[in-house]
Amino acid sequence: MSELGITVKKNEDFAEWYTQVVLKSGLADYAPVHGCIVFREYGYAIWEKIQRILDERIKELGHKNVYFPLLIPEALLRKEEEHFEGFEPEVAWVTMGGDKDLGEKLAIRPTSETIMYYMFSKWIKSWRDLPLKINQWCNIVRWEIKSTKPFIRTTEFLWQEGHTCHETYEEAEEEVMTMLEVYRDLVENYLAIPVIMGKKSEGEKFAGALYTTALETLMPDGKALQMGTSHHLGQNFAKAFDIKFMGRDGEYHYVWQTSWGVSTRLIGAVVMVHGDDRGLVLPPKIAPIQVVIIPIYYKEEDKHIVLEYASNIKKELEEKKITVLLDDREERTPGWKFNEWELKGVPLRLEIGLKEVRENKVTVFRRDLLKRIYVERDKLYNKVLELFEDIHRTLYNRAKKMMDNMTTRVDTLEEFKRVLEKKRGFVVVKWCGERDCEDDIKAETGATVRVIPFEQAPPSGNCFYCGRPARCIAYFAKAY
Amino acid sequence: MSELGITVKKNEDFAEWYTQVVLKSGLADYAPVHGCIVFREYGYAIWEKIQRILDERIKELGHKNVYFPLLIPEALLRKEEEHFEGFEPEVAWVTMGGDKDLGEKLAIRPTSETIMYYMFSKWIKSWRDLPLKINQWCNIVRWEIKSTKPFIRTTEFLWQEGHTCHETYEEAEEEVMTMLEVYRDLVENYLAIPVIMGKKSEGEKFAGALYTTALETLMPDGKALQMGTSHHLGQNFAKAFDIKFMGRDGEYHYVWQTSWGVSTRLIGAVVMVHGDDRGLVLPPKIAPIQVVIIPIYYKEEDKHIVLEYASNIKKELEEKKITVLLDDREERTPGWKFNEWELKGVPLRLEIGLKEVRENKVTVFRRDLLKRIYVERDKLYNKVLELFEDIHRTLYNRAKKMMDNMTTRVDTLEEFKRVLEKKRGFVVVKWCGERDCEDDIKAETGATVRVIPFEQAPPSGNCFYCGRPARCIAYFAKAY
Numbered sequence: 029m030s031e032l033g034i035t036v037k038k039n040e041d042f043a044e045w046y047t048q049v050v051l052k053s054g055l056a057d058y059a060p061v062h063g064c065i066v067f068r069e070y071g072y073a074i075w076e077k078i079q080r081i082l083d084e085r086i087k088e089l090g091h092k093n094v095y096f097p098l099l100i101p102e103a104l105l106r107k108e109e110e111h112f113e114g115f116e117p118e119v120a121w122v123t124m125g126g127d128k129d130l131g132e133k134l135a136i137r138p139t140s141e142t143i144m145y146y147m148f149s150k151w152i153k154s155w156r157d158l159p160l161k162i163n164q165w166c167n168i169v170r171w172e173i174k175s176t177k178p179f180i181r182t183t184e185f186l187w188q189e190g191h192t193c194h195e196t197y198e199e200a201e202e203e204v205m206t207m208l209e210v211y212r213d214l215v216e217n218y219l220a221i222p223v224i225m226g227k228k229s230e231g232e233k234f235a236g237a238l239y240t241t242a243l244e245t246l247m248p249d250g251k252a253l254q255m256g257t258s259h260h261l262g263q264n265f266a267k268a269f270d271i272k273f274m275g276r277d278g279e280y281h282y283v284w285q286t287s288w289g290v291s292t293r294l295i296g297a298v299v300m301v302h303g304d305d306r307g308l309v310l311p312p313k314i315a316p317i318q319v320v321i322i323p324i325y326y327k328e329e330d331k332h333i334v335l336e337y338a339s340n341i342k343k344e345l346e347e348k349k350i351t352v353l354l355d356d357r358e359e360r361t362p363g364w365k366f367n368e369w370e371l372k373g374v375p376l377r378l379e380i381g382l383k384e385v386r387e388n389k390v391t392v393f394r395r396d397l398l399k400r401i402y403v404e405r406d407k408l409y410n411k412v413l414e415l416f417e418d419i420h421r422t423l424y425n426r427a428k429k430m431m432d433n434m435t436t437r438v439d440t441l442e443e444f445k446r447v448l449e450k451k452r453g454f455v456v457v458k459w460c461g462e463r464d465c466e467d468d469i470k471a472e473t474g475a476t477v478r479v480i481p482f483e484q485a486p487p488s489g490n491c492f493y494c495g496r497p498a499r500c501i502a503y504f505a506k507a508y
Numbered sequence: 509m510s511e512l513g514i515t516v517k518k519n520e521d522f523a524e525w526y527t528q529v530v531l532k533s534g535l536a537d538y539a540p541v542h543g544c545i546v547f548r549e550y551g552y553a554i555w556e557k558i559q560r561i562l563d564e565r566i567k568e569l570g571h572k573n574v575y576f577p578l579l580i581p582e583a584l585l586r587k588e589e590e591h592f593e594g595f596e597p598e599v600a601w602v603t604m605g606g607d608k609d610l611g612e613k614l615a616i617r618p619t620s621e622t623i624m625y626y627m628f629s630k631w632i633k634s635w636r637d638l639p640l641k642i643n644q645w646c647n648i649v650r651w652e653i654k655s656t657k658p659f660i661r662t663t664e665f666l667w668q669e670g671h672t673c674h675e676t677y678e679e680a681e682e683e684v685m686t687m688l689e690v691y692r693d694l695v696e697n698y699l700a701i702p703v704i705m706g707k708k709s710e711g712e713k714f715a716g717a718l719y720t721t722a723l724e725t726l727m728p729d730g731k732a733l734q735m736g737t738s739h740h741l742g743q744n745f746a747k748a749f750d751i752k753f754m755g756r757d758g759e760y761h762y763v764w765q766t767s768w769g770v771s772t773r774l775i776g777a778v779v780m781v782h783g784d785d786r787g788l789v790l791p792p793k794i795a796p797i798q799v800v801i802i803p804i805y806y807k808e809e810d811k812h813i814v815l816e817y818a819s820n821i822k823k824e825l826e827e828k829k830i831t832v833l834l835d836d837r838e839e840r841t842p843g844w845k846f847n848e849w850e851l852k853g854v855p856l857r858l859e860i861g862l863k864e865v866r867e868n869k870v871t872v873f874r875r876d877l878l879k880r881i882y883v884e885r886d887k888l889y890n891k892v893l894e895l896f897e898d899i900h901r902t903l904y905n906r907a908k909k910m911m912d913n914m915t916t917r918v919d920t921l922e923e924f925k926r927v928l929e930k931k932r933g934f935v936v937v938k939w940c941g942e943r944d945c946e947d948d949i950k951a952e953t954g955a956t957v958r959v960i961p962f963e964q965a966p967p968s969g970n971c972f973y974c975g976r977p978a979r980c981i982a983y984f985a986k987a988y
Contacts, residue, residue, distance in 0.1 A: 067575035095666065099600070118606055119605075120579070123602075123603045167578055
């Protein structure tokens with residue numbers, strides 16, 4: 029098992045531990061293309077789980093799925109200046125079709141605002157066409173110069189991008205917050221990862237947005253990870269793409285827009301936050317296999333008895349919509365299977381041998397606490413549901429405690445630097461909110477503004493860095 | 509309504525009719541990118557329906573979904589020579605990342621054999637790793653030189669591509685046929701389109717395959733359309749990519765491979781085959797809206813009564829898993845709504861006015877026959893199910909009759925040419941099966957071998973074209 033299992037400890041070599049877990053659990057593999065991975069079946073199954081949950085919610089809120097072209101003509105991408113400047117350095121360009129040079133370069137979408145909004149300007153005529161609320165599940169390419177890491181930062185990734193147009197600023201604002209809350213619910217209540225919500229600074233907002241809101245969280249190595257963003261685009265793109273509607277007042281107005289997205293990066297966060305020295309630990313709501321059953325017998329004559337008992341349990345749980353795998357492979361020992369499914373982070377393992385059959389019970393092993401309990405057969409289903417909830421809560425609480433422990437309030441630059449170097453994590457300060465100050469802090473310390481929490485009273489006192497009056501409390505960190 | 513409705517007749521200007529139906533029903537719009545369309549919400553919803561049906565079936569058969577990179581290094585694409593020659597003319601090449609020239613060009617996948625099989629050679633070690641059965645839903649780019657047509661032929665399209673590796677030729681052959689049958693079931697039993705199944709000729713097979721099987725059907729203009737393909741790849745790619753396994757005999761062997769796919773082209777086929785002069789006609793099983801309810805009232809005081817009755821019906825049908833839209837827009841007249849939902853091809857329309865409420869009945873309009881029936885309220889649900897089945901059957905039979913009528917058996921080249929020019933459709937002949945003969949026929953007549961049906965007795969007599977001994981019955985046609 030030593031080759032198959034994880035050979036380093038999470039708290040000793042986090043980067044190596046992460047890579048081993050991703051590769052050895054079968055989530056992904058490195059592809060022979062700059063910064064790209066293959067989403068293997070186990071990793072893609074988690075993405076499908078996330079998609080199902082989120083897609084349903086997006087549709088309930090009245091958004092419709094669509095699909096726009098992968099390729100964006102350079103002239104379109106250039107239309108909103110700030111947007112183009114922000115994305116140009118990481119665009120992959122198509123310059124040839126067959127053996128012909130194309131007249132105009134085509135960008136592989138780094139995001140779809142420009143190609144979509146060109147069409148919106150044709151579709152939207154009147155206030156009756158608003159709100160326009162669409163969503164797209166697709167692949168995205170950003171030619172990464174920074175070092176890449178499976179799921180967390182890859183040249184190509186998968187995501188959903190929602191795009192909406194509204195009559196008023198306020199309606200767009202409401203949409204921005206509604207979707208941010210949908211993301212919070214997904215991340216906290218399904219992925220069991222706590223987040224801080226708030227606005228991004230000027231330096232960190234989406235290129236072309238009026239403002240960006242985001243979910244931010246901490247990884248166990250103390251680096252921050254952005255988990256999702258929801259942008260108020262104002263009328264910036266509407267003016268660049270001439271998206272106007274005849275209002276209820278009989279006059280033409282530019283629409284107010286939003287866009288928002290989460291990506292396959294979420295899978296990386298789940299690995300980093302919940303995993304342990306044995307491998308993955310998956311929250312029950314997104315685990316592709318929620319329960320694995322390992323039959324245990326030593327004599328051929330016991331096989332049938334054990335397998336029948338196990339099959340009945342599988343059948344019962346499946347009828348109740350739990351995803352169960354009965355691992356009846358004969359070429360592997362129970363111990364080997366234990367290790368494999370622990371590596372793959374299956375939330376519950378049922379161990380079934382002659383003893384369990386005779387006593388009409390089941391041995392249940394929870395992956396999060398690595399503990400066994402002995403459950404009566406006819407109470408199994410309820411116990412499984414209860415354990416799923418408890419596992420979710422345990423994972424969430426553990427992650428919350430970690431995040432809280434790594435969140436430090438400081439008053440001076442000296443403390444700020446010390447925390448960043450030793451303890452890492454979020455450093456919370458009173459801050460002036462100015463772009464020049466933000467740039468200087470980044471240059472001097474490597475830390476960026478991760479998020480400026482919502483609903484805060486303006487702080488008294490001065491900016492920890494530049495000494496100008498403080499205008500907000502801000503979370504800084506080094507980030508992925 | 510004249511601007512909104514279709515202004516040409518299907519049998520007078522088929523090409524213009526098709527374009528108008530696609531655009532005006534809201535399935536798609538032209539994008540400002542060479543040969544690309546935007547899948548609008550109504551078109552994408554049909555694709556989602558098809559995906560759900562097929563994805564479930566693919567998974568039931570033991571295939572797992574995965575995702576491989578969009579970009580393929582040129583050297584990988586070149587590894588299987590025939591494959592590269594076949595696809596090179598239509599590859600879109602990425603040559604720049606940001607402002608840097610890439611050392612090696614990257615192809616946007618025209619299909620994923622090469623990038624996948626490079627990985628397979630790393631993953632497959634032993635017969636225990638076989639069969640390997642994966643599937644991928646993704647976008648594909650083929651830089652089209654031929655004229656494009658929404659859904660039918662576009663530079664970018666969406667599809668699924670399945671890829672499997674097996675121990676033996678026979679196992680691979682079984683997989684090829686299993687998936688072809690899955691496609692037949694999808695196309696005939698969900699899209700209501702009859703097909704001919706069989707093998708492709710040497711000239712028409714997939715570049716790199718041992719042989720290709722396909723579903724072929726006819727469009728109302730007499731052109732053939734390939735609806736899906738399933739390839740036996742033999743060991744061609746296995747040898748090029750060195751995909752070997754340790755067999756049960758202790759020796760190393762190359763794997764036997766298959767690949768198979770259907771694309772968003774299917775949506776175009778549904779439009780062409782079933783549509784009529786009023787617009788789309790959608791088969792119930794893939795209609796995003798299966799039933800539309802139009803409330804009809806002239807006085808404000810009747811509104812509540814009619815809407816309450818309509819809402820109850822909507823609720824009942826939705827509880828029984830039927831997709832219903834209650835069109836209660838006040839700014840549109842019932843007549844306007846009739847036209848719009850006919851254009852969008854909704855299979856059943858329920859018209860509900862005071863009369864229906866008083867008599868406890870519902871007026872039901874079927875889109876396929878443009879006929880009304882009057883149904884008792886408490887028999888509505890069963891009647892709807894019955895009508896769905898009957899609509900499906902009617903559409904299928906109508907299409908089958910069309911295909912049969914446009915399938916002509918001929919014995920001589922003269923007849924062959926006459927049929928191709930006048931009547932069009934499939935021309936069925938005794939054929940030698942030789943590559944040179946196939947090329948000559950194509951050069952002289954523009955027709956290609958569409959399919960060589962399975963399970964045929966070898967015909968007596970000679971090839972209609974070259975006079976050598978006939979080896980099969982073949983379906984020729986001009987094709988999209």
